[in-house]
Amino acid sequence: MPKIKAGGIIRNEHLAKIGVLSVPDRPGLASAVLRTLGEQDINVEFIVQCIDLQSHSHVVLCVASENAGAAVTALKSIQPVVGAQAIVSQPEVALISVFGPDFRERPAVAAGVCEALANVGINILAISTSISTVSCLIDKKRVEDAMLALREYFEFP
Numbered sequence: 001m002p003k004i005k006a007g008g009i010i011r012n013e014h015l016a017k018i019g020v021l022s023v024p025d026r027p028g029l030a031s032a033v034l035r036t037l038g039e040q041d042i043n044v045e046f047i048v049q050c051i052d053l054q055s056h057s058h059v060v061l062c063v064a065s066e067n068a069g070a071a072v073t074a075l076k077s078i079q080p081v082v083g084a085q086a087i088v089s090q091p092e093v094a095l096i097s098v099f100g101p102d103f104r105e106r107p108a109v110a111a112g113v114c115e116a117l118a119n120v121g122i123n124i125l126a127i128s129t130s131i132s133t134v135s136c137l138i139d140k141k142r143v144e145d146a147m148l149a150l151r152e153y154f155e156f157p
Contacts, residue, residue, distance in 0.1 A: 002155075003153065003154055003155035004106070004108075004109060004112050004153070004154050004155065005100065005154070005155045006099065006100040006109075006154040007099045007101055007156070008099055008156055008157070009096065009147060009151075009156070010095075010097040010099065010133075011094060011095065011096050011097070011147065012045065012094060012095045013094040013140050013143055014064055015045060015046070015063070015064065015093050015095055015137075015140075016062065016063055016064075016065050016067075016068035016091045016092070016093060017060060017089065017125060017126070017137060018060070018061055018062070018063065018068070018071055018072060018075065018087070018088070018089045018090075019058060019059070019086070019087070019088045019089070020033055020057075020058070020059040020061075020075055020082070020084045020087055021058050021059075021084060021085055021086045021087070021088060022052075022056045022057075022058065022085035022086060023056060023057045023082050023083055023085070024055070024057075024083050025051050025055045025056060025057040029049075029057050029059065029082060030047075030049055032078060032081070033059050033061070033075065033078075033082070034047075036075060036077070036078050037061075037063070037075070039074075040071070040074045042063050042064075042067045042070060042074070043064065043067075044061050044062070045062050045063065045064070045095070046061060046062035046095055046128060046135065046137060047059065047060070047128075048060050048126050048127070048128050056085075060125075060126050060137075062095065062137065065091060068089055072087060072089050090125070092139070092140040093137055093139060094137070094139070094142075094143045095135055095138075096135070096136050096138060096143065096146050096150070097134065097135040097136075098134050098150060098154060099132050099133040099134075100132060101132060102132075103131065103132050103133070103134070104131045109134060110129055112154065113134045113150065114136070116146075116154070117136060117149060119149060119153075120145050120146070120148075122138055122139075122142045122146055123138070123139070124137065125138060125139070
């Protein structure tokens with residue numbers, strides 16, 4: 001099978017994952033979470049949100065590792081206001097992103113990233129895509145394995 005052409009891989013190994021979990025879904029939730037962090041000068045480098053079958057939102061985001069404690073403290077301060085059942089964190093995560101110029105016109109690029117990681121037993125903690133990038137949040141300890149797997153699966157310049 002021919003390799004899928006891609007532009008490259010970006011990695012960020014200095015992240016902590018934070019989840020604002022099981023919040024009654026309503027307009028303004030993401031705004032409240034992101035505004036709270038912004039007011040503490042904490043940059044959010046990755047964010048995904050989904051809604052479960054009980055209409056509860058789950059916001060998962062990443063901040064720089066050195067800001068994890070302050071971010072959790074800030075988010076716990078709004079936990080009762082937003083109605084989150086839990087604020088959880090996981091230090092030592094990494095973001096691996098495969099990018100390319102024409103991903104929006106090429107089916108199965110995201111599937112290829114997921115397959116390459118699954119083939120070496122890497123669990124994906126969260127996924128986000130854009131027109132030209134597939135980003136996967138993984139355990140920091142598996143970054144080198146992920147890089148090797150993706151280099152085998154994709155063709156890079």
